[in-house]
Amino acid sequence: xxxxxxxxxxxxxxxVTDFKLRYQNSVLGFVWTLxxxxxxxxxxxxxxxxxxxxxxxxxxxxxxxxxxxWQFFSRGTSQGLNAVTRRxxxxxxxxxxxxxxxxxxxxxxxxSFGMDIVVFLAMMIVFGVPFRLHxxxxxxxxxxxxxxxxxxxxVLAPLNLxxxxxxxxxxxxxxxxxYMSPILYSMDFVPENLRFWYxxxxxxxxxxxxxxxxxxxxxSVDHHFWILLVTAVVVYAVGTWLFKRMxxxxxxxx
Amino acid sequence: MxxxxxxxxxxxxxxxxxxxxxxxxxxENILTLRWGENEEFWALREVSFEVKKGEAVGVIxxxxxxxxxLLRIVSGLLAxxxxxxxxxxxxxxxxxxxxxxxxELTALDNILLYGAYMGVPKKVMAERxxxxxxxxxxxxxxxxxxxxxSSGMYSRLAFSTAMQVSPEILLLDEVFAxxxxxxxxxxxxxxxxxxxxxxxxxxxxxxxxxxASFCEKALFLAEGKPRFFGESREAVELYLEYLxxxxxxxxxxxxxxxxxxxxxxxxxxxxxxxxxTGRAAIRQVxxxxxxxxxxxxxxxxxxxxxxxxxxxxxxxxxxxxGLKIFDQEGDLVYGxxxxxxxxxxxxxQGRGQTAFVIPSFPVPEGKYFCTMFIKDLDDPEAIHDWIDxxxxxxxxxxxxxxxxxxxxxxxxxxxxxxx
Numbered sequence: 001x002x003x004x005x006x007x008x009x010x011x012x013x014x015x016v017t018d019f020k021l022r023y024q025n026s027v028l029g030f031v032w033t034l035x036x037x038x039x040x041x042x043x044x045x046x047x048x049x050x051x052x053x054x055x056x057x058x059x060x061x062x063x064x065x066x067x068x069x070w071q072f073f074s075r076g077t078s079q080g081l082n083a084v085t086r087r088x089x090x091x092x093x094x095x096x097x098x099x100x101x102x103x104x105x106x107x108x109x110x111x112s113f114g115m116d117i118v119v120f121l122a123m124m125i126v127f128g129v130p131f132r133l134h135x136x137x138x139x140x141x142x143x144x145x146x147x148x149x150x151x152x153x154x155v156l157a158p159l160n161l162x163x164x165x166x167x168x169x170x171x172x173x174x175x176x177x178x179y180m181s182p183i184l185y186s187m188d189f190v191p192e193n194l195r196f197w198y199x200x201x202x203x204x205x206x207x208x209x210x211x212x213x214x215x216x217x218x219x220s221v222d223h224h225f226w227i228l229l230v231t232a233v234v235v236y237a238v239g240t241w242l243f244k245r246m247x248x249x250x251x252x253x254x
Numbered sequence: 255m256x257x258x259x260x261x262x263x264x265x266x267x268x269x270x271x272x273x274x275x276x277x278x279x280x281x282e283n284i285l286t287l288r289w290g291e292n293e294e295f296w297a298l299r300e301v302s303f304e305v306k307k308g309e310a311v312g313v314i315x316x317x318x319x320x321x322x323x324l325l326r327i328v329s330g331l332l333a334x335x336x337x338x339x340x341x342x343x344x345x346x347x348x349x350x351x352x353x354x355x356x357x358e359l360t361a362l363d364n365i366l367l368y369g370a371y372m373g374v375p376k377k378v379m380a381e382r383x384x385x386x387x388x389x390x391x392x393x394x395x396x397x398x399x400x401x402x403x404s405s406g407m408y409s410r411l412a413f414s415t416a417m418q419v420s421p422e423i424l425l426l427d428e429v430f431a432x433x434x435x436x437x438x439x440x441x442x443x444x445x446x447x448x449x450x451x452x453x454x455x456x457x458x459x460x461x462x463x464x465x466a467s468f469c470e471k472a473l474f475l476a477e478g479k480p481r482f483f484g485e486s487r488e489a490v491e492l493y494l495e496y497l498x499x500x501x502x503x504x505x506x507x508x509x510x511x512x513x514x515x516x517x518x519x520x521x522x523x524x525x526x527x528x529x530x531t532g533r534a535a536i537r538q539v540x541x542x543x544x545x546x547x548x549x550x551x552x553x554x555x556x557x558x559x560x561x562x563x564x565x566x567x568x569x570x571x572x573x574x575x576g577l578k579i580f581d582q583e584g585d586l587v588y589g590x591x592x593x594x595x596x597x598x599x600x601x602x603q604g605r606g607q608t609a610f611v612i613p614s615f616p617v618p619e620g621k622y623f624c625t626m627f628i629k630d631l632d633d634p635e636a637i638h639d640w641i642d643x644x645x646x647x648x649x650x651x652x653x654x655x656x657x658x659x660x661x662x663x664x665x666x667x668x669x670x671x672x673x
Contacts (some may be wrong), residue, residue, distance in 0.1 A: 007368055007373070009373075009375060009376060010370045010373065012372060013366070013367055013370035013376070014367070014370070017363065017367055020359075020363075021356065021358050021359070050338070091331075092326075092331060093331070094372065095329055095330040095331055095345065096371060096373075124426065163277045164280065165277045215488050222581065248333035249333065251326065251332040251333065252267075252330045252332065252333075
């Protein structure tokens with residue numbers, strides 16, 4: 001974490017620049033960030049509540065929360081994985097701690113995620129769900145998700161630099177993860193003998209835990225929050241170790 | 255105090271015969287037992303040197319001699335395979351052509367981002383923006399996206415920005431190739447200023463006169479190994495000698511190959527830059543330096559002799575032998591012939607030699623190409639032999655100057671009053 005703190009200004013600058021760049025040539029600019037999860041929610045809601053007939057109270061909001069949390073993870077990690085390779089032209093000239101680049105990429109996605117959360121809160125008003133104080137508990141949960149994304153990126157970025165296959169493999173895993181996580185449905189829908197395996201996926205556990213807080217009526221399965229914390233710390237430790245080990249060789253592969 | 259200390263630095267690159275970028279390819283190689291097919295290549299070996307604080311040191315050598323690799327190792331972008339480099343002080347980015355900017359951002363945004371990369375606080379960098387833009391002569395284009403810049407504008411911006419991040423150690427890779435002459439001159443002024451401020455400079459340049467005049471010391475690399483480290487003028491001299499040797503050897507090799515193919519009964523390939531009646535032919539061209547030795551690198555300002563061996567089996571009564579010298583851009587620098595000089599060589603019969611003696615050739619550094627011809631005074635239409643921009647030689651200047659001609663000015667510190 002020390003190189004990140006030392007280069008805090010750089011981290012912010014890169015993250016903000018990236019955010020600006022993402023919507024450079026579009027008319028609606030960053031409005032797209034806000035529209036995307038809403039459009040997704042509408043489609044999913046139509047399919048799963050009108051066609052498949054899932055019975056969950058406040059299904060739209062329930063779905064929206066799952067979607068934006070998933071999108072945060074999937075975008076965050078797939079961009080974190082590419083963060084180093086994408087900036088090869090700068091990194092082959094300027095020697096800065098490469099972790100800074102990965103962190104900044106995750107931070108860009110945290111900004112987008114923050115916007116999505118604002119949309120979510122707005123939708124809560126639209127659907128007439130009252131704000132309760134315990135919504136605040138979600139903040140550490142979101143930060144934990146950010147930490148998890150950063151940790152996973154630390155593992156994937158050097159691997160992807162060495163073998164570009166990891167980008168493809170990760171894409172497939174993410175697609176599988178989307179259906180294998182309780183995003184479209186709640187944890188209660190998952191057969192009891194499968195729940196253990198489901199919760200091995202930290203993103204499942206994270207989304208589940210957050211929903212238990214916001215929509216206690218939608219799920220009754222225990223989330224064991226502490227396991228999540230341990231998982232994230234372990235991934236972070238592995239990521240830091242791997243990243244540090246491979247960093248001196250980055251120059252050869254850029 | 256020592257700013258850069260390199261001890262026995264070596265860098266090994268593994269060049270796979272097939273570049274392994276993906277796991278599948280690697281698996282393929284394992285399955286087909288092609289694991290060991292990688293080729294090892296030492297780009298640098300046993301390089302040791304020291305740069306004291308405030309010193310300017312140049313690195314010279316042919317392309318592929320490991321100059322840029324060395325700079326990348328010093329900057330920390332590449333890890334050495336063996337040996338170590340210690341750096342004392344804040345390093346500049348490695349500056350070379352096309353330093354990484356974001357194409358989609360404006361010049362202004364890029365400057366700020368670059369500053370951030372270099373660890374300069376945003377406020378400080380924002381204050382320097384006008385200076386950077388005016389130095390790069392791009393003030394009018396500050397809100398233009400860099401992708402719309404010409405390559406010259408781009409390099410100017412990169413150079414100006416990098417110059418403003420106040421490094422303690424400056425690493426330069428061929429930056430003198432940036433921009434036009436006047437911009438290059440400005441860059442040299444800035445570097446002089448840096449030097450006066452006590453900034454350490456390590457630079458790679460093909461411009462030997464810049465190295466000789468700007469740097470106190472130079473490291474001469476040949477095939478990744480240090481040949482010489484010491485006084486820059488001496489390094490340049492040694493390098494020139496080495497270049498000469500190499501070129502001579504290459505020429506010999508070429509001649510040998512030609513002879514072999516002739517012996518094997520193959521027709522030599524027709525030369526596209528040569529034509530003529532064939533009644534007389536130029537057999538050999540040599541460039542002699544002031545000492546009368548055949549050289550491929552000559553010093554500007556010294557006597558240059560173009561020694562031509564020609565042959566005419568049928569004989570020509572009143573031949574004209576001509577010489578034109580072109581620079582790299584293809585502009586004619588000088589041209590003359592024996593008739594114009596009023597020195598007709600007399601009848602040509604069999605093998606003979608003629609030389610053009612040029613008392614001094616005060617031109618900028620670079621490669622020069624010679625066009626040579628044999629014409630006939632009795633038959634103005636006939637061209638017996640014409641070699642178009644064939645033989646070439648390299649000119650090296652010892653005192654740098656601007657412009658097309660070295661007028662070798664000197665300074666009189668006490669000229670006295672004008673009468």
